[in-house]
Amino acid sequence: MHAAPPAPVAIVAAMHEELAAVLAQMPDEQRVRVAGRDFWLGHLHGQPVVAVLSRIGKVAAAVTAAVLLERFRVRAIVFTGVAGGLAPAVRVGDVVVATELLQHDLDASPIFPKYEVPLMGLSRFAADRAIGEGLAAAAALALRDPVALVGRAAVDAFGLASPRIHRGLLVSGDRFVATSAESDALRRDLPDALAVEMEGAAMAQVCHDYGVPFAAVRTISDRADDAAHGDFARFVAEVASRYSLALIGAWLAAQPAAGEPAAT
Template sequence: MNRIGIIGAMSIEVDFIKSKMTFIDEKRYAGFNFYLGKYKNLDIVLTICGIGKVNASSCTQILIDRFNVSKIINTGIAGSLNDDVKLCDIVISDNVTYHDVRQIQMISCYPYKEFFCANKELINLAIRAYQNICPKENNYHIGRIVSGESFISDKNLKQAIIESYNPYCVEMEGAAIGHVAEINDVPFVIIRSISDNADENATISYEEFEKISANISAKLVLKMLELLITE
């Protein structure tokens, strides 16, 4: 079965997608709600994993084990870590890793990888989806996304992450989702829209742009689903 798993950390990140789905059933495992339904003729399982890496990884494994999804798309918001990545821009993951786990630990311990690569077909699908969105009110970028257990709003920490990882944006779940997807051989991609610049003004910017950015990411995901229907 070609069933697509869609994960958001918060309801605000998936509400727009949820509003466009036809629901068939709802399941609850380990405190996570899984909404089974269709987007047009595509089978979808949509879920809200909560904030942080442990929640994200737990929810992702359940999504794989219980619902046998063939692809995973993570949608949501993030803080920019690149001067070219502006508020409300879209970042499509090339690869994902943790900014709060030492790189030597990543390559020395299972699964012995410094980062986890997004699926090339899903990356290309996201690019085509962006190209089919009209009007275009923001730019898109393809690059590394880093995750960690903190909301980044300190310029010194921001600079340290940039120097170590050269990422395009930072958030709190994507690397965990990619990690679990990869060790299960499930194709994944992380889609994020920028809500803040991960600096001293991050909290103010986040509050202003979180819904706008969340919907930008969600609309791109819906366009990806539409393209999948036509393939």
């Protein structure tokens, strides 16, 4: 009797540039199209993976997570990409590894408390601790030399001389926060939020329902203020895509070989 192949890890990004960097390192990728999305099956650093572009927004993220869990039976989902910084110490070029996630635009009050998912009694969904620690460790190593990671031109253009790693609350909503008034309101209402994006909390909720580990690592592309749109495409292509590949790659490389037990 042959042992079943090990379950893959899902690597998810919202934008094509980030996914393309991962796919370029998957020599045996095989495309499977489901729900209008291309799911790429293969290996990265010896680990079985499924890479997919979720598209932007909470519904798109939730659909992608459900397909990954039902069709591909992944053992964990890791979301990578960019976010806008909210906390004062979170600057462009920093990395945020989520410890918990919340939907900042969910409000069914007065029936339920603001931010609480109706009928679940939860507003915050925990990210997987072990995966988060591994991603933070990978980020610490990668960011020691930002010039080697993204090149001198990008470091100078975006002021990436001393990027930092942060761990904490990541908030998600179905709008691109791009004004100082919006970011100020989020800081007032959610003072412990580190950064804001558009997918993570929805995917975390689906993973919670299925009991499957979820992690999110985000590169800060802007300060979610009036200048948030400036050089965004260049930042994603020259910085965030390289961060994502380096962090995900280092984390996967540190995992036990496929089929081997994890260290205790």
